[in-house]
Amino acid sequence: MKITKCDIRGVYKEDIDEELAFHLGQSTLIYTFRKMHRESGIKVVVAGDVRPSTVSLKNSLIEGMSSIGGEIIDIGIVPTPAFNFANKYFNANLGIMITASHNPPEYNGFKININGKSTSEQELNDIVKIFKTKSYRVGKRKGKIEEINILNIYIENLLSKINYKGNLKVVIDAGNGNQSTLAPFIFEKYGHKVIKLYCEPDGNFPNRLPNPAIKDNLINLSKKVKDTQSNLGIAFDGDGDRIGFVNNKGLYVENDKIISLFAKYFLKEQPNEKIVYDIKCSNIVAETIEQNKGIGIVEKSGHSYIRLRMMNEKAIFGGELSGHYFFKILDGEDDSLFAGLLLCKIIQESKKSLAELEAEIPSYFTTPDIRIPFDIEKANEILNSIPSRFKDFSLITIDGFKILFPHGWALIRISSTEPILTLRFEADDRYKLKEIINTVSTKIPEIKDSIFDNVSLS
Numbered sequence: 001m002k003i004t005k006c007d008i009r010g011v012y013k014e015d016i017d018e019e020l021a022f023h024l025g026q027s028t029l030i031y032t033f034r035k036m037h038r039e040s041g042i043k044v045v046v047a048g049d050v051r052p053s054t055v056s057l058k059n060s061l062i063e064g065m066s067s068i069g070g071e072i073i074d075i076g077i078v079p080t081p082a083f084n085f086a087n088k089y090f091n092a093n094l095g096i097m098i099t100a101s102h103n104p105p106e107y108n109g110f111k112i113n114i115n116g117k118s119t120s121e122q123e124l125n126d127i128v129k130i131f132k133t134k135s136y137r138v139g140k141r142k143g144k145i146e147e148i149n150i151l152n153i154y155i156e157n158l159l160s161k162i163n164y165k166g167n168l169k170v171v172i173d174a175g176n177g178n179q180s181t182l183a184p185f186i187f188e189k190y191g192h193k194v195i196k197l198y199c200e201p202d203g204n205f206p207n208r209l210p211n212p213a214i215k216d217n218l219i220n221l222s223k224k225v226k227d228t229q230s231n232l233g234i235a236f237d238g239d240g241d242r243i244g245f246v247n248n249k250g251l252y253v254e255n256d257k258i259i260s261l262f263a264k265y266f267l268k269e270q271p272n273e274k275i276v277y278d279i280k281c282s283n284i285v286a287e288t289i290e291q292n293k294g295i296g297i298v299e300k301s302g303h304s305y306i307r308l309r310m311m312n313e314k315a316i317f318g319g320e321l322s323g324h325y326f327f328k329i330l331d332g333e334d335d336s337l338f339a340g341l342l343l344c345k346i347i348q349e350s351k352k353s354l355a356e357l358e359a360e361i362p363s364y365f366t367t368p369d370i371r372i373p374f375d376i377e378k379a380n381e382i383l384n385s386i387p388s389r390f391k392d393f394s395l396i397t398i399d400g401f402k403i404l405f406p407h408g409w410a411l412i413r414i415s416s417t418e419p420i421l422t423l424r425f426e427a428d429d430r431y432k433l434k435e436i437i438n439t440v441s442t443k444i445p446e447i448k449d450s451i452f453d454n455v456s457l458s
Contacts, residue, residue, distance in 0.1 A: 006304045006416050008124065009100045009109025012053040016108055018060040024110060025064030025096070027131035031123070032094045032114055040069050045090055047075045047083040048098035049178050049239040051203035053108045058098045061110075066143040070094075075150045077201075079178040079240030080111070081335040082154040087116050088331065089153065099239040101417070102211035105204045117311070118304030155186065158337060161329050164345045166191035168231040171246075173221040175210045176202040178240035179336065186337055187234075192344060197224050203238075210237050212244030213323045215252040215368070226250035231347065232354045234340045241303075242323035243336035245343065247354040256282040258343065259319030260361045265346055266317050267292035276309050276318035276326070278302075279399045280411060280424055282366050285319070300399035302416035307334065321369075364408070365433040366426040372450040374421045379414050382421065382446060386412065389443045403440070407432040410440045423451065 008024070010016045032042050046062055048054035054077070062072050075086050080097055087095040094114055100107035112119045112127070119127070170192045174180040180201045184194045197220065198207045208217045212235035225233040225246050233246035245253040263275050263285070271293035277285050278301040289296040299309045303324050310318040311332040318326035318334075325339035326332055347354055374382075386401040396402035400413025408427030415422050425440070427433035437455060441448040 006118065006121075006302050007101075007109055007111045008128075009103065009107055009417070011106050012051075012057075012108045016053075016057070018056055021057040021060040021098075021110075022064035023131055023134065024127075025061040025070075026068055027127050028094065028096065028112060029065045029068060029070045030130050031127045035114065036093060042070055042093045043073065043090060044070045045073050045075060045083065045086045045092040045095040046098075047078050047080075047086070047095075049080075049100075049203065050077060050176070050180075050201045051100065051105060051108050051238070054098045054203065057108060061096060061098065062145060066145055068143070070143040072143060072145045074145060074147045076147070077178065078151060078154075079182060079336070081241055081333065081337065082150055082182075084113070084333050084335075085154045085157060086150045087113050089150065089157075092116075097239070101239050102209070102213075102237045102242065103417075104209060118307055120304070151182070155182075158186070158335070159189075162338060162341050162345065164190070164348065166341075166344055167348060168344050169193045169195065169228065170344065171195045171197055171221060171224045171228060171230045171233040172199060173197040173208075173212075173218065173224075173233060173235040174199045174240075175208055175212070175217075175236055175238065176200060176205050177210050177236055177238040179236040182240070183234070183236060183337060183340070187340070187344075190341060190344075195224065195228050195230060197221060197233075205238065212237055212242060213255065213321070213369075218244060218246055218252055222246050222250040222252065232343070236336055237323070241334055241336055243325070243339050244323050245340075245354070247358060249355050251355070253354065253358055254282075254366075255319070255321050255323055256285055256366070257358050257361050258325075258339075259285050259321075260288040261346060261357060262317055262319060262325065262339075262342065263289050263294060264292050265342070267294040270316060273316035274313050276306055276313060276315045278306060278320045279396070279402060279413075280321040280369070280422075281319070282364055282426055283409075284362055284364060288361065298398060300416075301413065302399075303334070305416075307332065364426050364428060365430050367424055367433070367437075367455055370423040370451060370454040371415070371418075372421045372423070372447055374419060376414070376419045378446075379419070379421045382444060383412065383414060405432075405436050405439075408436050410436055412440075412444075421447065423447070425455075 097111040100109040180199045221233040235244040274295045310326045324334045326334040394404040403410045411424045
């Protein structure tokens with residue numbers, strides 16, 4: 001079992017199995033009992049993604065929680081936004097989603113909500129402490145298990161939050177994940193003409209990896225958009241909470257640009273509102289918010305951090321570079337379907353193409369995420385050495401280190417979900433970008449080769 005900053009995940013049968021799920025269910029329930037000072041009456045929502053291992057793990061998790069008095073509502077295999085909605089709809093004390101999100105099919109994991117909020121890293125560690133002691137001394141009765149289909153209620157709520165008549169041609173690439181059935185149905189219900197791509201649920205993800213934030217995963221979506229002369233392409237991740245976009249020219253749209261488009265939309269009608277975004281975003285996000293009379297709030301990268309900050313700040317909108325989009329109208333939750341529908345509405349109302357809207361947002365020279373697998377101890381050693389290696393530079397320490405240069409920045413941090421060192425660079429022009437990358441690679445020679453394997457400076 002591997003604990004990330006946001007959840008628990010690992011390779012099925014190596015790091016995670018049914019016995020672990022059984023005891024993790026008990027441990028998480030015990031933690032919730034103690035947190036709420038109860039010995040019974042804890043209501044739990046459980047759901048899962050389409051991975052082959054999910055149903056078996058879910059059954060074991062439920063059995064563990066039921067054995068010590070959990071009152072379980074099993075909502076089946078649903079997208080994570082529907083799971084988050086169900087937690088609030090049923091006023092659940094605890095919610096567990098069995099998913100490994102965008103990881104390859106051999107992985108699985110557990111996203112845990114307590115009282116409608118994502119668990120913190122400390123809470124996850126406390127749950128694991130209980131797991132290791134196996135001290136399950138509460139629950140004086142066996143719990144109950146109820147299976148409820150939440151999708152119709154979730155859809156009705158979603159439809160009530162955004163109202164327009166669609167007229168776009170949209171390619172939906174569900175990546176064989178949790179949005180395979182629901183997303184085409186919703187977009188057709190709004191009146192859009194939908195062309196389906198990989199919309200058959202298959203947790204082996206036979207057609208592409210389930211991460212829509214990586215441009216190379218959307219090559220076939222780009223081709224389909226061009227071949228069908230569609231207005232845009234929309235891609236979802238494995239559990240259906242993240243989303244990526246391809247414009248009418250078949251070109252991948254960076255999520256910084258989408259965040260900026262949404263910020264402009266909300267601030268046009270409601271200036272002076274707060275908008276949360278993560279530290280990895282281009283400077284253009286902060287500048288767009290400021291230019292449109294909004295209040296920008298930068299936060300650590302990671303779904304749980306943005307989600308919690310959204311709710312605490314009562315922000316009108318939040319965006320994460322990975323493709324999570326959060327909305328005040330949805331009680332601060334992220335929802336990929338709402339994000340996709342909203343972008344279609346913006347395109348229609350503007351009477352412009354997505355490529356034209358995108359072109360209105362200025363661009364900097366920004367690298368994609370550079371992801372370097374690392375032993376976690378070595379990664380922390382490198383990270384801790386940044387202040388001494390860059391003692392003549394200004395540093396932002398919200399999440400790892402953002403090293404500020406006169407004409408750009410470099411970000412180095414540890415992934416919140418994987419043992420990976422991630423880097424990103426941005427500059428005003430190509431030559432300044434090259435200078436920044438060369439400076440960083442010189443000062444951190446341990447990662448020099450990996451940087452140049454991922455970035456061409458020619």
